[in-house]
Amino acid sequence: PEIHIETKTENGLLYFTISDKGIGIDKKFIKKVFEKFFRVPTGNVHNVKGFGLGLNYVKSIVNEHKWKINIESEVGKGSRFVIVMKMEH
Incomplete structure (x- = not known):
């Protein structure tokens, strides 16, 4: 499936979004x-x-950095993963 990557900043947070139109x-x-x-x-x-390891690795990295990850998905329409990172200087 086609994959889209998007970033945006808002209120000191960086939103890194990966979405697809896959099986959901x-x-x-x-x-x-x-x-x-x-x-x-x-x-x-x-x-x-x-092997079912990829998202486990992602979650480990997200946790180590004290970020957050959210998933929105619908069967037959695709998935959207959003990693929320605090921007620090």
Whole structure:
């Protein structure tokens, strides 16, 4: 799918947004996607490679920097990940 990357600053915060128009994530799995080795079940479709580590690494980095990450997703429409970082001088 096509991926969009966007940044904006507001009130001393930097918003780093990554969005796509992919298959989306069912709401019941949103909190689990950051768990080590978790992969969203796709039934008999096995065309997505991976080990379920990528988002776990992202969450670790976000936590170490005391940033925040939010996910918005809708099955069949895509996902949007927003990392919120405090801007410091």
